Amino acid sequence: MHDFIIAILLGVVEGLTEFLPVSSTGHLILAGHLLGFEGESAATFKIVIQLGAVMAVFILYRRRYVSLLKDLLTFSFSNPNKLNAIHMLLAMIPALIVYLLLKDVIKHHLFGPAPVLIGLIIGGILMIVAARARRKVTAENTDDITYKQALGIGLFQCFALWPGFSRSGSTISGGLLLGTSQKAAADFTFLISVPVMLGATVLDMYDSRQHLTSDDLVLFLIGFIAAFIVAMIAVVTFLNLIKRLKLEWFAFYRFALAALFYLLLM
Template sequence: MYDFFCAIILGIVEGLTEFLPVSSTGHLILAGSLLGFEGDAATTFKIVIQLGAVLAVLLLYWKRYMSILKDLLAFKFSQKNKLNAIHMIVAMIPALIVYLIFKDVIKTYLFGPGTVLIGLIVGGILMIVAARAKRKVTAENTDNITYKQAFGIGLFQCLALWPGFSRSGSTISGGLLLGTSQKAAADFTFMISVPVMLGATVLDMYESRDLLTSDTLLLFLVGFVAAFIVAMIAVVTFLNLIKRLKLEWFALYRFVLAAVFFLFMM
């Protein structure tokens, strides 16, 4: 029964943090440490339930995804003033390659409270630097993003493989440094989150199939549903928030969270 309580709590945490540049994975690891919910099955659980929150993005952007899919099937890849599948593919490739090469190292050595605190701090510094860089904006919205910018954002997404950095925090920071508006970077981040997280979840579940017993599957389902419901409630508010609120405020929250947990761990 306690495990199901943990699953619900972590699902809520995931749903509330997935869309903010504060690292949902980092929050899940820290919360899991506080709850004593750790181990191989817990690590897989923390990856799988993120899909519940990401599906909220799929529902929000479904018309955009259908348009991109339609163009892909029709082999329409014109870059001019139109976000297409090529943008998304080149943005996903860097993190996919790095994850496939280092996935065992990541899961073995980086899924711990100490490494999360490092990610929170360094990622917060990156966000402050990006927010204050004052680069010339060449892409006001996602349709203005070039292939080069998409690939560059994809390189920044590699940082998110370190829990605590945050996928949205890393990619939005990368977008700002590469000349996109914060709104364009945020929208693009959420667009690529669905295929990225779907691929990562399916791969991780396949590799952890020995852990998928009737008990763990029910646990995963509880966390998945909790994350999805909370995310659906929070998604619109948080998407608007992240497009308007300066990154420095999120960085400040990350520093405070890291300091509190550092004192707790001493």
Template structure:
């Protein structure tokens, strides 16, 4: 029963934090430590339930994905609108880095101490990006160039460090590369589906020995909790992340890291 309650709580935390640049993975690791929900099995669980929240993005942007799929079938890769090439360029860097360093990431970086450091490091990057004076060349996702998509993909590699935040890294990268915060946020959400699908598939394959019937039940509980909460939160948070300056999220990250360090570590 305790595992079920932990699975529900972690699913709720995932759904609330996935769309904000505060690191859902970092929150899950810290919450997991507090709940005693740790170990290799718990690490896999925390990665898998992110898929529940990401599915909310698929529901929200389904028309955009259908359009991208139609263009792909028609071999229409016009650089003047968001297409599959943009998404592939944004995904490749993190995929390569993950495949090379996945064991190191799981064994070394999935811990409270490293998460606290990355919360601070990610917050500093967000402040730098928010205060940058780069000329905006992409007001919306259709204005994003292939070069900017690849650059955002390179910044996404930072998110492989739990606590850094995928949306925080990619939105910061977008701002530094000349996109508006709205364009960077939309692009971040759109590429989250294939990125998380791929990451989850790889992790499930690596952890296939842990997929017992009991584990699958808890995975499903966490998945559903994350999906339901994310669907409720996504509309509010989607507008919030497009309008609120990144400094405010950075301050939250600093406060969270300080409180956890003082009272828990």
């Protein structure tokens, strides 16, 4: 029963934080440390529950993904005046290359409380800089995003490979600095999240396949469902909040979280 409660709690944490600019990986590492839920099995569990969050976004944006797939199959994806497969690829490739090159370094040296705290702080500073930058907005919605902006957002996404930086925090900050509106950056972030997270999760699950046992099936399923349900709610809520709240408010939360966990863990 104790393990099931932990599974629910971590599933809720994943669902709430995966698409907010506060770092879900950082929250899971810190929460897992506090709950004593660590080790290879715990790491595999955290990979599995990410799929729950991925499925939530896929369902919410299913019409857009179907449209993108149709454009790809009919070879009408080269129109730069509409979000298409090329935008998605340009935003995904940089982080994928860096991940494949530095995967072992990242997992062995950055997945711990101290690196997460550093990532929370530096990522928060980036978000404040982006929120306060005086940039002319050239992309009010996702269909206005250029190939150059998509590639630039993809380069910013590389920061998210450091746990604590936050994928959405990095990409939304990049979008703001490159001339997109906050709403367009958030929408684009959610759209690229499914293929990016799905690819990373599949690779991580393959690497951790020896820890995927039938004994943990129920535990993993509980965490998956909790993450899925909460992520569905969180994404819709965040899209409404992003219209009213400046990115820097999330940065202040990150600073407060880092200070709290510093007192608890160090």
